[in-house]
Amino acid sequence: MANKSDNPITEAEDRFVTAWGQMGSAWGISRTMAEVHALLYITGDALCTDDIMARLEISRGNASMSLRALVDWGIVLRTHKRGDRKEYFVAEQDIWTMARAIVRERLKREVEPLLASLHEIRDLSSKSGAETEAIEAHNERIENLVAIFELIELLVQRFVSPSGEGLEAAAMLLHQHTGERDAEGESGGAGEARS
Amino acid sequence: MANKSDNPITEAEDRFVTAWGQMGSAWGISRTMAEVHALLYITGDALCTDDIMARLEISRGNASMSLRALVDWGIVLRTHKRGDRKEYFVAEQDIWTMARAIVRERLKREVEPLLASLHEIRDLSSKSGAETEAIEAHNERIENLVAIFELIELLVQRFVSPSGEGLEAAAMLLHQHTGERDAEGESGGAGEARS
DNA sequence: CACGGTTTTCAGTATTTTCTGAAAATAGCC
């Protein structure tokens, strides 16, 4: 068997794994977790822990923890092959479903706690007896933050969460609404992936 | 002079600094940088390096580097006070301007490089002579990624970047478009902050 | 152009985060 860079597809996969891993770490996700996801997504295959360990050269523990996290995020699913005791993992292939899961999860983990803090802070601030100009300005700043994050939460919930569909529609709507001036042709829309 | 938690506003400020710092680190921004920004935003004052060092208990070097980064991001501005040699810093107070700056910057730093990689990977992938079903599926996955990130880039550029205004409008549009069903009243919209 | 005040830089250190590897838990099978 030849080198792993024997064909351009494998090379492309590796490059994608690297790029996605970097993106992930810039967004506060562990590089390895993003790489595992990248590998599962780009190959499209059901891989077992050993496949992933081998391809990414990581330990069993790391693979196990990353996979669990990805399953928790809802962008990777566990599967089995008949007659094989091992667990296999597949990435969600529909890119909008994936995007929704990611956005939903980040909302839950980061925006909601922040909003909870902001509400507490607002209560605390309004307890201040005096009503100087400085205090009013402070309160207004808090209000503005609460308002923008509530708006974000609302929008995300509307387009991303419950029923499912909607994000694409919104994207298309905006796309249309602002008028098309893109250079490239409409080759391969992002909404057509198989689920 | 009393304790620093002497009044609820100061307490609220500290809490906000902490919450914003946590949010920042979940999003791949250094905690301190986010805290410095939080402090400048929430106080609304022009503070000098020493003020910030004292309030956040950080070193001069750290303060200097964080401030520079914030200025680079375009969400903090340098100012001066007449008859004072020191530099002072103020946070952008308009929350939409701030949001636009942040989104724009992240697009530039993280989405654009990813897209560049994806384009290279696409070229690489298409070099594969053979056209098996597996290869076609691989190419389609890459196309889907390119499409979704190009859409994101386009939307962000449209609403966030050049002319300036637009994000609020979009938000309001969507807000309207999906029909209002929020429990709370419309107290204090996020768009009214002074610049 | 020398001086005091101010800011920046950066080598070294501290802290945080991530990863490993082996032991413990779990799960299917006979």
Place this chain on the structure above:
DNA sequence: GGCTATTTTCAGAAAATACTGAAAACCGTG
């Protein structure tokens, strides 16, 4: 239940990241 294959956990190690402090650079002034 006992046996083996597989997965999970987690204490400690390694790597990455952030922070400090002091020296160097900068900058307006006399």
